[in-house]
Amino acid sequence: MQDRSGSDGQRGQQLTRREEITWYGLAAVTYVAAGIVEKGLLNWIVGPIWLIAFVWFGPLLTDRVRRRR
Amino acid sequence: MSWAAHQFEVYAVQAHLPKKMRGKVSFWAIWLGDFTPDFLSKFWVYGITINGRRYGASIPEQWHRGWPGMGFTHTLFAGALIAAGLWLWRRNRALTVGYLLGYAAHALTDVNDSVGTMLLFPFTTLNWSARTWAYAATTDGGKYLDGAAYYSSLGLAMDLFWLIVVLGSWRVLTREHWRTSIVPADPHVWSWFARFMPERALLALYRATFFYGVCRMFAWSTWAHIFARPELEGIPRRGYPFDLSWTGPWWLEARSLPHVNPLIVIPVALVMLAVLYWVISRLWEPMGRRDPGVVAVEA
Numbered sequence: 001m002q003d004r005s006g007s008d009g010q011r012g013q014q015l016t017r018r019e020e021i022t023w024y025g026l027a028a029v030t031y032v033a034a035g036i037v038e039k040g041l042l043n044w045i046v047g048p049i050w051l052i053a054f055v056w057f058g059p060l061l062t063d064r065v066r067r068r069r
Numbered sequence: 070m071s072w073a074a075h076q077f078e079v080y081a082v083q084a085h086l087p088k089k090m091r092g093k094v095s096f097w098a099i100w101l102g103d104f105t106p107d108f109l110s111k112f113w114v115y116g117i118t119i120n121g122r123r124y125g126a127s128i129p130e131q132w133h134r135g136w137p138g139m140g141f142t143h144t145l146f147a148g149a150l151i152a153a154g155l156w157l158w159r160r161n162r163a164l165t166v167g168y169l170l171g172y173a174a175h176a177l178t179d180v181n182d183s184v185g186t187m188l189l190f191p192f193t194t195l196n197w198s199a200r201t202w203a204y205a206a207t208t209d210g211g212k213y214l215d216g217a218a219y220y221s222s223l224g225l226a227m228d229l230f231w232l233i234v235v236l237g238s239w240r241v242l243t244r245e246h247w248r249t250s251i252v253p254a255d256p257h258v259w260s261w262f263a264r265f266m267p268e269r270a271l272l273a274l275y276r277a278t279f280f281y282g283v284c285r286m287f288a289w290s291t292w293a294h295i296f297a298r299p300e301l302e303g304i305p306r307r308g309y310p311f312d313l314s315w316t317g318p319w320w321l322e323a324r325s326l327p328h329v330n331p332l333i334v335i336p337v338a339l340v341m342l343a344v345l346y347w348v349i350s351r352l353w354e355p356m357g358r359r360d361p362g363v364v365a366v367e368a
Contacts, residue, residue: 014244014268014269015269020269024273024276024280027280028280028283028284031280031284031288032284032287032288032291035284035285035288035289035292036288036291036292036296039212039213039216039288039289039292042284042285042288042289044076044104044278044281047277047280047281047284047285048274048277048278048280048281051273051276051277051280051281052266052270052273052274052277054273055269055270055272055273056266056267056269056270056273059269
């Protein structure tokens with residue numbers, strides 16, 4: 001499958017196993033914690049968006065921060 | 070009702086397709102089929118409160134699973150009817166078969182609570198319930214009491230059972246499986262998403278329902294047993310107590326509708342599942358001969 005999202009081109013398509021565990025784990029821990037506090041977040045729309053946001057934008061943001069340093 | 074079990078079922082069905090259907094049944098169709106019964110009926114079960122006034126079903130179990138009510142949405146008959154409509158509309162066996170399997174998984178799993186589903190609708194409107202745990206949607210308790218009851222009863226065991234089934238077939242969650250079995254069965258949908266999203270986000274999208282199921286199971290269980298401060302029979306408690314007995318938990322009245330003998334429910338549900346797989350298996354090739362997409366590929 002071709003990557004056509006230009007902003008993500010530099011980052012590459014895939015995560016390493018370690019990055020994958022980190023981002024999925026981070027998404028899960030934060031979502032469970034937020035869900036315990038606010039049950040309204042525990043629904044089938046927010047849940048998937050939460051994961052996708054972490055896995056998609058998390059690596060982009062960390063790359064950007066690293067480059068600035 | 071079942072909670073995260075419905076999210077795990079989607080992957081369990083995908084992982085246990087007959088050999089000839091692997092990589093050929095739409096994941097999104099299974100997903101849609103599994104979610105349709107509650108899409109159509111659940112919004113009114115808990116209801117909504119506006120300016121202090123609740124709008125919703127006065128008898129949630131009757132609305133959700135009964136007749137008269139929306140109980141027909143949780144029947145194999147409704148699943149078969151919608152699947153037939155999909156077939157007539159699209160002539161797409163990946164979509165039709167996936168939708169029917171997802172729908173059936175939902176309707177059959179829900180026979181486990183104390184209300185059950187009308188398995189043989191429209192021939193009989195009696196509910197088929199194994200009464201494994203209490204159906205706990207009430208007008209005053211809402212989603213909170215329902216979640217607390219479910220995750221204090223054998224409902225939690227049901228979620229864990231489906232989780233173990235999926236983890237036992239863990240390859241279904243891998244990138245390799247997604248690339249080789251999921252994308253080829255739904256090329257147009259994934260191509261459309263790929264216009265906006267990189268591959269890692271597409272893979273996350275595929276895994277997202279599993280993620281949501283795991284997280285909601287942990288979050289609701291943790292809240293119910295550690296953070297909630299209920300008052301049961303006049304006694305304040307730290308967390309809702311577990312009760313893994315049949316039709317538990319003891320601290321809530323299990324809702325019910327007129328039903329058949331619970332002892333026959335699980336065997337009959339399993340027989341119906343076997344019959345469904347047999348019928349789908351028999352129809353698979355004839356449907357392929359009438360499916361323009363399959364014919365084009367084979368030509």
